[in-house]
Amino acid sequence: MERIERVLQQWKERLPIQGDKEQLLQRIFSAPPVQAFRSKHPDIPREVYLHSLVPLRQYVKEQANCGRCPGLEHCPNMVQGHQPELVPYSGLLELRMQPCDKLKRQEEQKRRSSLIRSHYIPKDILSATFNSLILNQGRIPAIDAAAEFCEQFAEGRPRKGLYFYGDFGVGKSHIAGAIAQRLVDHGVDSLMVYVPDFIREVKDSIRDGQVQEKLDALKKATVLILDDIGAENLTPWARDEVLGTILQYRVTQGLPTLYTSNLNLDELEKHLAYSEKGGVERTKAKRIMERIRHHVQVFHVKGPNRRGM
Known part of the structure; x- marks a missing residue:
């Protein structure tokens, strides 16, 4: 029981509190991958981004990992050998993982x-x-x-x-x-x-x-x-x-x-x-x-x- 409570507490600590959401969104908007995504999807309203902070933060993190890729064997991403892709879905932004070029070359x-x-x-x-x-x-x-x-x-x-x-x-x-x-x-x-x-x-x-x-x-x-x-x-x-x-x-x-x-x-x-x-x-x-x-x-x-x- 103690372990479950500890995991829940760690998860809560990862989520921004209401007052921090705007600040977090501003930091996310400053990330180059998100800027590129917004330029391709100018019609997505700010509220969608505001309600999609968790996948957005993961997207920024994993894109940064890809930018300093340590190689397939040491890939730190959520799904090894994959890079994230943001996809609008049901009024939110969904994170989908796609094989990266290195994994594609290895599989080929x-x-x-x-x-x-x-x-x-x-x-x-x-x-x-x-x-x-x-x-x-x-x-x-x-x-x-x-x-x-x-x-x-x-x-x-x-x-x-x-x-x-x-x-x-x-x-x-x-x-x-x-x-x-x-x-x-x-x-x-x-x-x-x-x-x-x-x-x-x-x-x-x-x-x-x-x-x-x-x-x-x-x-x-x-x-x-x-x-x-x-x-x-x-x-x-x-x-x-x-x-x-x-x-x-x-x-x-x-x-x-x-x-x-x-x-x-x-x-x-x-x-x-x-x-x-x-x-x-x-x-x-x-x-x-x-x-x-x-x-x-x-x-x-x-x-x-x-x-x-």
């Missing part, structure tokens, strides 16, 4: 990050943009095709994916990363996977029963980027039940897939025909390649190895 960044998912992809690749790509004659055709691929989402969905192949360090993965970043502008989700590590992860998932969940993530991404395909150690199971299952679903659903590889398509087919146990299964390799060859545009990416620069 989170939204962008949620659209780009990755497995084992380095940060420098995921942060690549078309503006950050280094141009040379050996890379320009692939970069132009990558930009065109993204722009097709403005009017629908590309009919084909892309296959970038070339030597180590020529920037194939960075072009793919730039595609993932640009797709965010079109509200398109993408998933970029480093194939060798993903294959190992799927094998390990057999024990905990999460294989299907992992496959579904790759099967259903709007754009799937398989990075460094051909560098993995394959078993017949991984080739047929993992890679084959993923690609078959995406082909039937018309979902574009992008690839980066050190191997051209013929070399990739040979790679897929051999298992880590030394077996050769050319027919099954051709079956996988049928789901790749006819559904991609192929680009040979050339240039110096920039990994050591």
